[in-house]
Amino acid sequence: MINTEICSLLGIRYPIFQGGMAWVADADLAAAVSEAGGLGIIAGMNMNGEQLRAEINKLRAKCDKPFGVNVMLMSPYAAEVADVIVEEKVPVVTTGAGNPLTFMKKWVEAGVKVIPVVASVALAQMVAKRGATAVVAEGGESGGHIGEANTMALVPQVADGVDIPVIAAGGIADGRGYAAALMLGARGIQMGTRFLVAKECNVHPNFKAKVLKAGDTSTMVSGRRLGHPVRSLKTPFSRKFAELEKDPSVTDEQLDAFGTGALRKAVTEGSDAEGAFLCGEIAGLVNKEQTCREILEEMTAQAERILSGAGKFLAQENL
Numbered sequence: 001m002i003n004t005e006i007c008s009l010l011g012i013r014y015p016i017f018q019g020g021m022a023w024v025a026d027a028d029l030a031a032a033v034s035e036a037g038g039l040g041i042i043a044g045m046n047m048n049g050e051q052l053r054a055e056i057n058k059l060r061a062k063c064d065k066p067f068g069v070n071v072m073l074m075s076p077y078a079a080e081v082a083d084v085i086v087e088e089k090v091p092v093v094t095t096g097a098g099n100p101l102t103f104m105k106k107w108v109e110a111g112v113k114v115i116p117v118v119a120s121v122a123l124a125q126m127v128a129k130r131g132a133t134a135v136v137a138e139g140g141e142s143g144g145h146i147g148e149a150n151t152m153a154l155v156p157q158v159a160d161g162v163d164i165p166v167i168a169a170g171g172i173a174d175g176r177g178y179a180a181a182l183m184l185g186a187r188g189i190q191m192g193t194r195f196l197v198a199k200e201c202n203v204h205p206n207f208k209a210k211v212l213k214a215g216d217t218s219t220m221v222s223g224r225r226l227g228h229p230v231r232s233l234k235t236p237f238s239r240k241f242a243e244l245e246k247d248p249s250v251t252d253e254q255l256d257a258f259g260t261g262a263l264r265k266a267v268t269e270g271s272d273a274e275g276a277f278l279c280g281e282i283a284g285l286v287n288k289e290q291t292c293r294e295i296l297e298e299m300t301a302q303a304e305r306i307l308s309g310a311g312k313f314l315a316q317e318n319l
Contacts, residue, residue, distance in 0.1 A: 013037030015188030020070020073098030119147025139170030159185030175302025206270025
C-alpha cells in the first residue's frame with residue numbers, strides 16, 4: 001500500500017485527490033471518491049454560499065469521510081463561499097484561478113487544511129509561509145485553466161522550494177504517472193480527466209464518449225489572448241473559438257462573450273457546437289468507464305508494481 005504523509009494529514013487511505021472541476025465535481029462524484037479512500041472535492045465554481053452549503057449537506061448525507069471544496073477565487077461569490085467553508089467546518093480547501101491569501105488566515109485559524117493549486121514555485125512559497133498544509137503543483141497538461149510550466153519540470157522545483165507536501169497534477173491518469181509523480185518528489189496526485197468517465201460522474205454521456213475516444217493529439221489550448229489559457233478537446237466550438245481569437249476584428253469582450261457558458265453546455269447538454277469539453281492531455285490513456293473505487297484500486301496496484309520492480313533498472317555490481 002502506498003502511504004505518504006498526506007494520508008495521515010487528511011485521514012485518507014490513498015494520497016489521490018479528485019480535481020475540483022467546475023460543473024463536474026458535484027456531491028455525487030466527491031462522495032464516491034471519498035468513500036473509496038481518496039479525497040473527493042466539490043467544485044465551488046460560481047456557486048453562492050447557500051448553493052455550496054446545500055451541496056456539502058448532500059455529500060455528508062452520502063459519505064462520512066474527509067472531503068474538500070475547491071474555491072474558484074475569481075468567482076463573485078468567493079468571499080461568501082469562504083465564510084460557508086468555516087461555518088460548515090469543511091476539512092480541506094483547494095483553491096484555483098487566483099491568489100488565496102485573502103482568505104487563508106481565516107481558514108487556517110478555523111482549522112481548515114488549505115491546499116492551494118499553484119503553477120509556480122513563487123506562489124507555492126508564498127502560500128506555504130501563510131500556513132498552507134500542502135500545495136497542488138499543476139502542470140500545463142491539465143484540462144481547464146492551465147499555467148505554462150509542465151508537470152515534469154514544475155513538480156520537482158516546487159518540491160525543492162517548499163517544506164510542505166506537494167501533490168502533483170497534470171498528465172496523470174494511471175499507475176505509471178502516479179509512480180512517476182512520487183519519484184519527482186510529490187507525496188500524492190490529483191486527477192481530473194480520469195474521473196470524467198467514472199460511473200458516478202454526472203457529465204453528459206457525449207462528454208464521456210469524447211474522452212473515451214480521445215487520442216494523444218485530441219486536445220488544444222485556447223484563451224491565451226484573454227490571459228486565461230484553457231485546455232479542452234478539439235470540437236467545432238473550440239476550433240471556432242481559436243479562429244476568433246486570431247481575428248483582430250473580434251474584440252476581447254466579444255471573444256469572452258462567445259465562450260460564456262460553454263463548459264456548462266458541454267457538461268449538461270453535451271453540445272458539440274456550443275460546448276467546451278475541458279479535458280487533460282492524458283485523455284488518450286483513459287479508455288474505460290469504472291467506478292471511483294475501481295479507479296483508485298487499479299491505479300494504486302499498478303503504481304505499487306512499478307515501484308517495487310524499479311530495482312531491475314539498477315545494474316548489479318559484480319562481486
